[in-house]
Amino acid sequence: MIDMIICVSTNLFRVYLIRRFMQIFFGCREEGKVKQVLAYGGFFLVNTVTYLMFHLVWVNIICNLAGISLIVLLYSKSIKMNLFVTCSIYLINIGCDTISVLPFIEYRDGESFTQIYVVISVFLIFICELFTEKIINERKHTENVQNFTLILVPLCSVAILCLLIYTKGNAGFGLVIISVGLLMANFLIFYLYNMLSSTLSQKYENDVLRQKIQNYSNQINIMLQGEEKVKALRHDMKHHMSELKLMAMKNENKAIQKYIDDMEEFIENPNEIVSSGNVEIDSVLNYMLQRAKKELRSVNIKIQIPAAVSHFFDLNVILGNLLENAIEAAMQTEEKRLDVSIKLKQGVMWIKIENSFHGSLKKGQHGLLTTKEKKEQHGIGLSNVRKIVEKYNGIMEICPHDNLFCVKLILYMSRIEN
Amino acid sequence: MYNIGICDDGRNICSSIENMILLYTKEREIKADTKVWYTGEGLCRYLEQGNHVDILFLDIELFELTGIEVGDFIRNQLENREMQIIYISGKSSYAQKLFKTQPMDFLIKPITQPQIDEALDLAVKIIGKNSETFEFKNGKEYYYVSYGEIMYFVSEGRKIKIITPHGEQEFYGKMRELEKNLPGEFITIHQSYVINREYVARYTYEMVELTNGTILTISKANRKQVREKILREG
Numbered sequence: 189m190i191d192m193i194i195c196v197s198t199n200l201f202r203v204y205l206i207r208r209f210m211q212i213f214f215g216c217r218e219e220g221k222v223k224q225v226l227a228y229g230g231f232f233l234v235n236t237v238t239y240l241m242f243h244l245v246w247v248n249i250i251c252n253l254a255g256i257s258l259i260v261l262l263y264s265k266s267i268k269m270n271l272f273v274t275c276s277i278y279l280i281n282i283g284c285d286t287i288s289v290l291p292f293i294e295y296r297d298g299e300s301f302t303q304i305y306v307v308i309s310v311f312l313i314f315i316c317e318l319f320t321e322k323i324i325n326e327r328k329h330t331e332n333v334q335n336f337t338l339i340l341v342p343l344c345s346v347a348i349l350c351l352l353i354y355t356k357g358n359a360g361f362g363l364v365i366i367s368v369g370l371l372m373a374n375f376l377i378f379y380l381y382n383m384l385s386s387t388l389s390q391k392y393e394n395d396v397l398r399q400k401i402q403n404y405s406n407q408i409n410i411m412l413q414g415e416e417k418v419k420a421l422r423h424d425m426k427h428h429m430s431e432l433k434l435m436a437m438k439n440e441n442k443a444i445q446k447y448i449d450d451m452e453e454f455i456e457n458p459n460e461i462v463s464s465g466n467v468e469i470d471s472v473l474n475y476m477l478q479r480a481k482k483e484l485r486s487v488n489i490k491i492q493i494p495a496a497v498s499h500f501f502d503l504n505v506i507l508g509n510l511l512e513n514a515i516e517a518a519m520q521t522e523e524k525r526l527d528v529s530i531k532l533k534q535g536v537m538w539i540k541i542e543n544s545f546h547g548s549l550k551k552g553q554h555g556l557l558t559t560k561e562k563k564e565q566h567g568i569g570l571s572n573v574r575k576i577v578e579k580y581n582g583i584m585e586i587c588p589h590d591n592l593f594c595v596k597l598i599l600y601m602s603r604i605e606n
Numbered sequence: 607m608y609n610i611g612i613c614d615d616g617r618n619i620c621s622s623i624e625n626m627i628l629l630y631t632k633e634r635e636i637k638a639d640t641k642v643w644y645t646g647e648g649l650c651r652y653l654e655q656g657n658h659v660d661i662l663f664l665d666i667e668l669f670e671l672t673g674i675e676v677g678d679f680i681r682n683q684l685e686n687r688e689m690q691i692i693y694i695s696g697k698s699s700y701a702q703k704l705f706k707t708q709p710m711d712f713l714i715k716p717i718t719q720p721q722i723d724e725a726l727d728l729a730v731k732i733i734g735k736n737s738e739t740f741e742f743k744n745g746k747e748y749y750y751v752s753y754g755e756i757m758y759f760v761s762e763g764r765k766i767k768i769i770t771p772h773g774e775q776e777f778y779g780k781m782r783e784l785e786k787n788l789p790g791e792f793i794t795i796h797q798s799y800v801i802n803r804e805y806v807a808r809y810t811y812e813m814v815e816l817t818n819g820t821i822l823t824i825s826k827a828n829r830k831q832v833r834e835k836i837l838r839e840g
Contacts, residue, residue, distance in 0.1 A: 465699025492712050494702040532705060535808030535815075536836055581811035583833050598837045600810050 190364045196236055197368045198306045202281075203232045204375060205310070205317055206256060209277050212321050214263040227262055231255040253278055284312035292353075307367040308349050314342040314374065341377055345370045400504055406478070407471035414457045421455055461487075465495030469530070472504050476511040477528075483515065485524035492531040497601060502576065507539070509573050510595055514543040517593060521546040537599040545593035570595075608636065608730070609658055613643040613676070614665035614694065619715065620644070623663055623694075626722040636730070646671030650679055659689055661729045663713075666695040666704070677707030685771055687805065687817060688736060688754050690729040706807070708817070735789060736804070742768075742777040749775065753789055757816060758801040771818065790839075795832055796825040809836060 207228060238251050257274040264270060288309035318339045348370065352363055421428075428451065435444045461481065462473040473489070480487050511528070518526050523544035531538050570586065577584045577597050584597035610627055614620050620642045631638045641659070643649040646668045653659065662680075666673035673693060680686050690710045693700075698714050710732070711725045736754025743749075751768060760767045761781045768775045785794055791803045795814060799822050808815045811829060815821050824832050 463698050465697075491698070492700070494705050495699045496702050534803075534806045535810065538837075581833075583837050585837060596837055598833070602808050603810060 190361060192240065194304065194307060194364055194367060195240060197371050198310045199232060199236045199239070201310050201371050201375060202313070203228050203235075205313055206231075206259065206277060208317055208321070209273075210259065210263055212317075212324050213273050220262065223262060227259050231259060252281065280313055280316045284309045284316065288312055304349070304353060304363060304367060307371065308346055310371070311342040311346045311349070311374070315339055315346075318342070338378075338381065342374055345374060396502060396505055399508055403471040403475045403504065403508075404467075406475045407467065410457060410459045410474055414460060417455050417457065421451070462489060462491055464491050464493050466493055466497055468503060469493065469497075469507070472507045472511070473528070476508065476515065480511070480515045480518075480526050483519050483524070484526050486526070488527045490529045490531075493537070494532060497532065497537070503537075506573055506576060506597075506599075509569070510539075510541050513570065514541050514593070514595070517545050518543040521591070523591070532601065535600065535602040537601050538596075539599075540594065540596045542592060542594045545588065545591055608638040608660045608733070610638050610640045611643070611649065611659040611662040611664075612640065613646065613649045613662065613668070613673075615644055615667075615669050616665075617644065619665075619694075619717075623717060623722065626717070626719050627726070629719065630723055630726050645669060646673070646676040649676060653680065653684060653686075660733055661690045661692070661726070663692050663694055666693050666700070667697075674701060674703050674707065677704070677709070681707050681817070687771065688733075690732060692725050692729070708804075732804075735791065738789065740768075740788075742775075742779070744775070744777045749777075751775070753791070753802070754804070756792075756802050757805045757818070757820075758799055758822070759784060759792075761798040793832060793835055795822060795828050797827075 235251055235255060238247055242248075253274060256277055257270055260270045260273050264273075285306070289305045292305055349367060352366060428447075432444060432447060435447065458481075459478055460474060461477045462470050464470055469491075473491070477487060477489065514526055518524055521544040525542075525544040527540075527542040529538075529540045574584045577599065580599060582597060582599040584595065587594045587596070612620050612623050612627075614623070624640050624642060627638065627640055630636075641652075643652065647670060649662075649664075650671065664673045664676060668676070671679075673695075677691055677693075680689055680691070687708065691707065692711045692713060693704065693709050694713045694715060694717060696715045700712065710729060713721050713725065733754075737752055739750040739752050740756060741748060741750055751770065755770045755772070757769045757771060759781070760769065762776075764778055765776050766779045766781065766784060768777075781794075781798065781800065785792075785800060788800065792800050793803055794800050801814065801816070801822065805816050805818075806814050807817045807819075809832075811824070811833065813821055813823055
């Protein structure tokens, strides 16, 4: 009876682990939920029943291999992939089983043995799974790379179990309850962790989106203002022309020049600071720089980029955060100066933002620390911008001079297929 | 002596740029000859006849042939990569194609003297660097190639090949020794490749594509170094 409870719960946990493995290899799949439930449920039932009935190694091997490869079929039709995934999952399984069972008892085929060792084995598989996840996610540059310390959870569980087995002998109902409890706790911790991290990333995406919408609506306003001015000028064109003609007839060159200057000034849109034609970049820069022009004394901008740049990362986030930091810092100085230069050369986007800067920098363990009082209010911060830049193989450099704070970064804009 | 060309359909703009160039050359005591075209066709015909222009101020919005087409003609038909092209335009937005013609700079009208000065300073500096020559020995004779013409060096065994747009030459030598004496535009991307950055069309983290379409790999050991150099020197 005791063995059966452990057997069922370990098997359930094992199926959960296999599902995690599948998600590492094939990513999350939302479609075909019914099919998935059927496949995993069927696998669990068949596996548990055959195991409890026969206790034979070869039956187990066949049952496991066939089950896993059927589950892989849900995700991929390629035979090569199927073989690879099935074999690697099964090898990890069998390896962990061997490590956890053989040192403790002499195993003979067909005999049943205390299931407590299987719990250890499942934890070992879990640790392997976490390692694989970490390695593969890091290589794929996915966002949610797990914290390494998470591996400590199953590791501690294994330690606790080993300790209990040694001190109390290997029977006892208490041990069973503890092991089932540990399995549950492990499952719940990771389930909650995943939920938490997905909510966090959703929140981050929402923030970015909100910022983007703000930028775009500002840009639309700027465009409308420009449009209206042109309309007004066109409406008065006849009047302007006759006025100019009159002045020309009287040879009033100075007055003509003044008149044309006035017209030029009228048509200029003070809010349209940048017009590179690249909507995404224009909208961030205009939004941020409007504020800069209001608050700062000297704002210099030099932008040389094509109207259409295709890119695969969030320029809004990078530019928005850097500019926000720069403006904030420059506002607190006497000089109130901001220089922005962005250019695209040889497939590389080159961004340099310089601002006058007052006060001292604190160097932290991971770069510079903020000197601002309310840390949580300030975007995602320099270190996060650096993370984004580095995720795409770019590089960012911060060079604080005496009264000048300068951030330089490059991003690779194109991909070359060899 | 520099040949400076100006190509713009606005006569007033041409003469105002010409005046600013004259002021610049007088101040720095540089000898220069300026020439003006009002159409892209005129400029192209002049260049086709084998005439030489070092620095060109080129309007993007010309009448028939656009500045982009002229730039493309210079780079791809005439295969002239050494001319320093400075685009001038009334607008501040540029077409993607423009960036493929290796512009040295962009100026937005109205153009001011400091802008012209800055652009000419840079152009003169680049031309000066490009006209320095690389010397090597093949057999008993010495040969010279100007650095501006060298696209890249490849080491093959004990030999080093020099690749230029017009052909290849080779000599016996070691890459390690060679690297030390090259000017700053040259950058080691691989133990057997040293490239001239002026001839790079596109960079990625792992590879470079040269203006003639050659794709070279940046070796793992050199990637970080190359990236830092791009960041530093823009």
